[in-house]
Amino acid sequence: MVKFLSEEWIEYGKNYILEKLDPEKDMKNITTSLLGIIEHVPPNDIIMSFYLELKDGKLNDFKVNNGDSFQEANYVIKGNYGIYKDILQGKIGTAMALLKNRLQLKGSKIEALKIIKPLDGLIESLRDITDEFEE
Amino acid sequence: MVKFLSDEWNNISKEYILKKLDPEKDLRNVTTSLLAVIEHVPPNDSTMNFYLELQDGKLTNFIVNTGDTHVGKEAVFTVSGNYGTYRSILKGEMSMAVALLRGRLKLKGSKMKALQIIKPLDGVIVSLKEITDEFEE
């Protein structure tokens, strides 16, 4: 079990997706990329982001960045550390977070929502491996 | 007579304004600062700017820079437009006010404030006019 956004977290995440998630069944063979911007990361109130890229349902890229230089992505979600934490702890669904404006979305809502389900699968997998958060 | 935005231009204008413009009569003792951004400067289509600062009608700062920001100083207001517009203004083909009202110059900051010092600024422009004769074509 690892800490949110840590090196290990990424590694676990990658492996988990590759092993556990079927590109066709779970990921619907989608090709897309997602940039998640995380604001107010404790303890120093910094900004971080993770970039995730799927090709035909297969994980192509998954990395974490510090600071506010961001990578181009099909769509971008933005929110504070707390909401990501809630999502990863299963307190709130990604779609719900979007509809409640806890996550702001850049890009087409339709496109975003189309991959909500597979994304949930991914979150699910990350949920199982993430137990530690900054307080 | 010198070339717009050249170092000489910068220096000579400074002296000229200090010499020829009376802080009270011409510049009405205004205290303000103006950042003028010049886009599409030939030949390399670059962006330049000059920053101009008046205190109680005295010129306290006048610097030419590249890029669209003036390092360090926050100007009271910022006007931006393309090289051609500035050329027309300095050639006396168009007044600064008209340039503003016609959207040739874009203004950041209160139009009210800007127009209140338009007169004194015209004074400055006129003096710049006197010494500027050469432009990139």
Add this chain to the structure above:
Amino acid sequence: MSLEKVETMQKISLEDALEIAKKGSHCGMCRFDFLGTGICPSGKKYGFLAYWPQGRMQIFKMLMSGKVKPSEKLIEIANSCTLCGICDKQCNFATQLRPEKVAKALKDYTNNLDKSEYQEVIEDDVIKGLREIVGEKWATNDPVIISSYVQTIIHPDSELNFYVVMPENAEEISKIIKFANQHNIPFMPRSGGTLLSCATPTVLSKAICLDHGIIIDLLRLKKLEVDVKSCTATVGAGITAFELQKEAHKHKLRANLAEAGAHVCSNIASTGITSTWQNRYGWAADNYIDVTIVDDKGTIRNNSDMEIKNPYTTERGFTDITLSPPGIITESTVKLHHIADDEDVILVPFEHLKDALSMIIKLAQRNVGVSLIVLSRKYLSEFLCPTNQIAKDFEYICKNYLKLNYVVDVIGNKDDKKIVEEMAECTIDKSMIKTLILGAPKLASLKNSEFLKVLSEEKNPCKAIFAGPMRKHLEKGLDASPEQIAKVFDADLQDFFKKVYSRPEMTDIIWLHSFRILPSRLMRQRLFFAQAGMIWSADQDKILRLVDMLSKVCDKYKLEHMLGFILPMDDGKYVFFEYDYYYNHNDPDATKRVSQALIETTEKCLLMGDILMVLNYLFKGLYRKEHVLYPIPKGISDEDLALFRELIVSILGDEFKW
């Protein structure tokens, strides 16, 4: 027909032609088909203003004054005219001119030129670049073509260092603008050109015309689609008010529009569309669902885009003057409105403005009627009468015999009509208006008649003549018929105008309110400048004081002047007023006085407060009226006035002193 041919074949001296050309008022009525004649074939084919009757008249003036030298294109321009006579018919309806004679003279003039007199036009890099964007045919730097744009976007005194480009869509416009910025060349869009032609002779000219650079003529953006379901129409920047209305009416829908010749998109941007329908149909942003705009960086955006800067608000205050649109509207999705089956019209005559005003405001607050306006007798006469002279006599009769100085002019359904009739002492109905239109010449001829003398002794002449016992006599006496009215036109056009006036719509006042082909008559053979604004309507005495002030200033400057109209807006919370100065735009002294009157009245209005002057709402038509009209402008202080004067001087130049 044969008679017509003969007429036009007769030679005409350059002097005579020049006389005609000078009277051209650039009303643009020759660029769309409002009489069912079809439109000028050469204009339609070549597009540039130079190929339209209006352009040929302008070119002729320029050639005669030596301001422009012949070029290869001149031959094409002269010869492209087929002498079909359409322009004479259209122009006669509006301003009683014969543009074809000028076209004829132009032909003669060019044919007599010798090759050596033609100047050569070289294609420079800029024109090359523009042609890469729009294609060979649609960009030019030919001085003769450029000269046709003088007075409708180019100041008469400026050199002709311009380019004219006619893009076909927003993408091309975006490219043109980026290209222009790249090369530091100013640019400006041109649509109908009437607004510019009104301002050009005045002090505003230099400020509002393009000093040099690229004229973007939008005539080719011709998209026009009506969506009946959502009651909307998608309208390209090249579409005139008349063309849109025609399309809308096919579906029993109506658009809220300016004068027939004004282009819809540019009109939204410039004044937000001022019409008698605006109390019901709305003003400014109320008029459209969405617009596509190319901004001055060349970026294309819609007002429905989320990531753009707030497109619905503007700075307020008397210093917020804008002399160019916030961008080029290339397309707009405008609202259309249902036309009730039982629409009818009713006019209520008044002697005093006060009474007319209180009625119109009451109707507006209670949302009675679809079209609401107070017209001055001047407007009424100009609209109804086929010629200037007849209009003059008609107005004289209104003033001296009928005591008819104003009419409250209402279009509404039968219920609205009842309401108005109950409020009014006497009214003029649709059939009576038809009688007045067709009988105008006869009525004018009665100017000094016994009949009118008798009438004028009645306690209430209007009542007697429109609703009382004398109505029958009047109707009989006027013997109003297409034949009668046709007689006032040139012999060779009488058959044509008989047919025109036999068409129901030409005497259908509702149709005329929707299609607005009559206002062009205000400009016949001379120009007028309209001082206009919007004034908060709760204090009706103040509105009267305003009108009073406007007339006093005009007297001071010895100008022919008259209130044009007052119409309510924003549920009657405001009224829009237009006050007109008439003058000869070829007389520099007169124009100078117009300018002075313009500035002086603007100042006085600013001091009065509660008024939003034309200078302050120009080019704000894209914004929400709530952000333009509110908070209600307060009267300005003396320091503010000083600031305003400084501003005016820096706009108008030092030749303008107090």
Add this chain to the structure above:
Amino acid sequence: MNQNNVLSSDKISLEESVAIAEKGTHCGMCRIDFLGTGLCPSGKKYGYLAYWPQGRMEIVKHLKEGKIKPTEKLIEIANSCTLCGICDKQCNFATQLRPEKVARALKDYVDKLDKSQIQTVEEDDILRGLREIVGKDWATNDPIIIASYIRSIISPNGELNFYIVMPENTEQVSKIIKFANKNNLPFLPRAGGTALSVATPTVLKNGICLEHGIVIDLLRLNKLEIHPESSSATVGAGIASFELQKEAYKHKLRANVAEAGAHYCANIATTGIVTTWGNSYGCFADNFIDLVLVDNEGNVKKHSDMGISNPYTTEHGFTNISLSPSYIITEATAKLFPVFDDEEAVLVPFDNLKDAMDMVIQLGRRGVGLSLAVLSYKYLAEFICPNRKIAKDFEEICKNYIKLRYVVDVICDKNDKKIVEEMAKYSIDQSMMRTLILGSPKLASLKDSEFMKILSEEDDPLKAIFAGPMRKHFEKGLDASPEQLAKVYDKDLQDFFKKVYSKPEMSNVVWLHAFRILPSRLMRQMMTMGPGGAIWAGDKNHILKWVDMFAEVGNKYNLEHALGFISPLDNGKFIYIEYDYFYDHNDPDVANRISKTLLETTEKSLVMGQIFTLINYLFKGLYRKEHVLYPLFKGLTKEEQELFREVLHSVLGEF
């Protein structure tokens, strides 16, 4: 008065009080002075919901079920009630409850407590931070106070890890939001709370309630200024519709407002204010000249600011669903409209919807009338009748005897009244409405009478009583008077209600349409869920199909249901329809069926097309209607329907 004291001082057990409390519907009518009784003194003084009658009712429920333990605040809450009886009067008018009895029971309960049972509440860093912003009194983490917000922003199930803060102005709201973000806490504003309380029993609960974090109670932003010259008003987020209307009326002006208890600013945000006046006064951005709002980052913005990104537009399409606002409107500059001297009400009865709808759409397109609506007999009955029983009988009479199924309900000036009367065979005028309001108990009692039987045999019973020979007998028979009506209330309240109904406005239909104190009766002792939305008015059969669909789904899940009202919008180009399902919010099974109904009707509506459903409506109120309603909605494709389900399911859980 003393009789009043006797009654209310009758002891009742906590159990009995809970029985009353459970019937509370959080209508919020006890927080505005709509009967001229004055306001609950403790609520006025302490502000937090806990100190209002509504809050006390919520608290006893959770004390009883042991969800919360007593705190010092509980004692303050109990003792702050002066037993003045105002709440009983207000609540009786709306829902016939006796909140004072609950308050009394709470006092008794508190008196019996011994110190040891009272838990102390620690101040933590978050609370300290909030108090630095708003001052000590206006931020709390006391579980009892928090519990009073359950069902009107907090979900009944789940812990109470919340903070309540009551800012005083926009700046404080901004600071609170920045503080919340920095500490990664979610937050949600609370105004009148009715929208939230309606959704709470349903599947929308998780969607719209705050899961944990900071509840921003806006009640203290109570700026209210009328500007007669520009006929506009500056309205703070704490101002209720009724309060704004009252102020506007002093200047012979009228605001376009929702139900009396709804807060004006919040209502703009949620639905853009749906009213019967919408066709002439407007909807969405039409309602305001300007807004001041604080966004999710805590930035303060005005709609008139030039620098901000386009505040008037929103994404188009069915996936554009928002379950909470991305901003808090702290102040609105509302448009006001003139009140004419010759305004009147005229109601035209119909036995079928089609004809009623035809008429109201025609009126809408021709711009006749100020307020335009089709009301179902259900609405009419609930509005007019003082209690449910009478309403039920009134309904039955409408249905079985006089064939009154719908009324076209028009408020207009004299001229427009003539127009309506000419269109209608006959109509119900204002004096007849007064008779029906004051005479409703008597009328109800005639349910099985000979008179009604005879009447029902007329070929046009409506005409007979409203415009025909029987009108006189009818009016006489009902002997409509404040005295008669007052009789239906508890003994100790009869004097009071006699006075209330003697006030002209209480039987003045125009006033009632403007001040909207009657809709609260729809919720008396039960909950209402009113899906619906705006539908293109061009195809009447399409509209009728839509209404039938609501009825069918209602039957499928055997719910009590009826068409609420229909009002034209945007010059009759659209009409807004509210269709209501009534249910007991304490019964989880029926609540579950309501949820299914809500989802099913929404999906079916989207598939039908040309419909802008309530779910899409939510939180679009500050945009231009032109960007919300246009282009017209097309019906969903199969694929889109799939997508819609997926979205809802991942939001609301499987259904």
